[in-house]
Amino acid sequence: MPGNSFGKLFKITTFGESHGPAVGVVVDGVPAGLPLDSSDIEYELSFRRPGYRMVSPRMEEDRVEILSGVFNGRTTGMPITIIVRNTDIDSSYYEEIRFSPRPGHADLPYITRYGFANWDYRGGGRASGRETVARVAAGAIAKKLLMALDVWIAGCIVSIGDVEIVDEIVFEEALSSRCSPVKPCLKKYEKIFIDMIENIIKVGDSYGAIVQVFVKNPPAGLGEPVFDKIKADLAKAVMSIPGVVGFEVGLGFKYAKTKGSSVLDEIVVKDSGIGWRYNYSGGILGGITTGEPIVFRCAFKPTSSIRMPQKTIDLRTLEEKTISIRGRHDPCIGIRGVAVVEAMTALVIVDHAMRSGLIPLVKIPDSIADTISNRWKRYRELCMHMGESQ
Numbered sequence: 001m002p003g004n005s006f007g008k009l010f011k012i013t014t015f016g017e018s019h020g021p022a023v024g025v026v027v028d029g030v031p032a033g034l035p036l037d038s039s040d041i042e043y044e045l046s047f048r049r050p051g052y053r054m055v056s057p058r059m060e061e062d063r064v065e066i067l068s069g070v071f072n073g074r075t076t077g078m079p080i081t082i083i084v085r086n087t088d089i090d091s092s093y094y095e096e097i098r099f100s101p102r103p104g105h106a107d108l109p110y111i112t113r114y115g116f117a118n119w120d121y122r123g124g125g126r127a128s129g130r131e132t133v134a135r136v137a138a139g140a141i142a143k144k145l146l147m148a149l150d151v152w153i154a155g156c157i158v159s160i161g162d163v164e165i166v167d168e169i170v171f172e173e174a175l176s177s178r179c180s181p182v183k184p185c186l187k188k189y190e191k192i193f194i195d196m197i198e199n200i201i202k203v204g205d206s207y208g209a210i211v212q213v214f215v216k217n218p219p220a221g222l223g224e225p226v227f228d229k230i231k232a233d234l235a236k237a238v239m240s241i242p243g244v245v246g247f248e249v250g251l252g253f254k255y256a257k258t259k260g261s262s263v264l265d266e267i268v269v270k271d272s273g274i275g276w277r278y279n280y281s282g283g284i285l286g287g288i289t290t291g292e293p294i295v296f297r298c299a300f301k302p303t304s305s306i307r308m309p310q311k312t313i314d315l316r317t318l319e320e321k322t323i324s325i326r327g328r329h330d331p332c333i334g335i336r337g338v339a340v341v342e343a344m345t346a347l348v349i350v351d352h353a354m355r356s357g358l359i360p361l362v363k364i365p366d367s368i369a370d371t372i373s374n375r376w377k378r379y380r381e382l383c384m385h386m387g388e389s390q
């Protein structure tokens with residue numbers, strides 16, 4: 001199986017290459033009756049769009065075309081096909097380095113697996129971050145469907161390079177980060193991160209980053225007990241994003257450095273019901289959601305495409321050579337990566353909510369469709385309002 005699909009009931013298949021005519025996604029399993037139009041998807045895509053100072057200068061408008069599965073502003077229950085045309089393509093530089101696989105990229109592994117003659121070397125081809133447009137488009141549908149359960153998802157940057165935000169962060173702060181050019185979890189770090197990015201661009205290098213994600217109001221009891229644990233599915237979803245190299249849930253790697261007595265998720269009475277005193281486990285125990293917010297982090301490596309000199313070989317002569325990467329690149333992948341991580345999170349949560357019977361598989365009743373529309377409107381207003389207050 002080629003592995004271009006993800007999900008069990010809410011199933012996506014992405015297609016397209018960086019310098020091909022379009023990228024897109026087929027989303028199968030969306031129940032009929034979900035209010036949906038291209039602006040919902042373009043809204044989410046706007047948080048991953050390139051073309052401004054802190055990210056890749058590639059100017060893509062990311063206009064969405066819905067080819068199937070939506071009629072009169074509602075989903076029909078049939079596969080939804082979405083395409084986004086690639087409009088700002090410049091492949092000239094890739095002709096120059098075609099025989100010089102780039103360090104840190106998928107070039108050499110793709111050549112080994114698929115053969116040199118079959119490899120689309122333009123802009124990273126299928127391995128490019130451009131593929132993640134399709135994930136964010138599908139994630140927009142998942143996020144909207146999750147409004148039926150009042151589940152909200154927000155991510156933000158907790159570190160760039162060795163500058164880390166160590167403060168306690170709440171969901172609203174993560175949500176408000178989306179309108180910042182560098183998406184810091186706390187506004188006071190914005191200027192620091194902007195200065196770092198501007199300086200790293202000047203020297204032709206790049207930074208790694210850590211993204212933290214919050215899922216607010218997850219229903220308790222989501223997740224299958226053994227291989228399809230929520231944490232396992234989230235890890236796979238997030239680790240499949242190009243450039244992601246690490247994943248931890250809750251305290252994650254910090255657990256390994258502590259004693260059991262100091263990190264127990266004690267059970268208490270909360271609001272006259274059963275609750276958890278802390279949430280060290282990030283809202284997941286035994287692979288099943290506890291009902292506490294889901295919190296996880298993932299690490300993005302520093303962008304490999306940098307101007308600084310780097311060694312590779314010429315595939316024709318097998319001689320070593322030094323190259324410097326030109327073209328248009330993100331100085332810190334994590335910044336645009338936040339929207340992609342949010343989208344992959346939404347895909348996992350909605351799939352499990354459907355598997356648990358919390359979202360109808362065939363048709364959304366009108367009353368729930370209205371609730372979704374109202375909550376989605378509130379979500380967009382809140383984001384806009386928070387953006388203004390940034």
Ligand SMILES: Cc1cc2nc3c(=O)[nH]c(=O)nc-3n(C[C@H](O)[C@H](O)[C@H](O)COP(=O)(O)O)c2cc1C
Nearest residue numbers: 105106127128129242243303304305329330333336
């Ligand atoms: C939104 C996004 C944008 C990206 N932009 C770049 C980029 O400009 N330059 C680059 O070298 N890598 C970029 N990447 C990462 C590469 O696609 C990735 O490192 C490469 O395909 C190798 O895969 P791996 O790092 O997962 O092993 C981006 C990833 C994402 C998610």
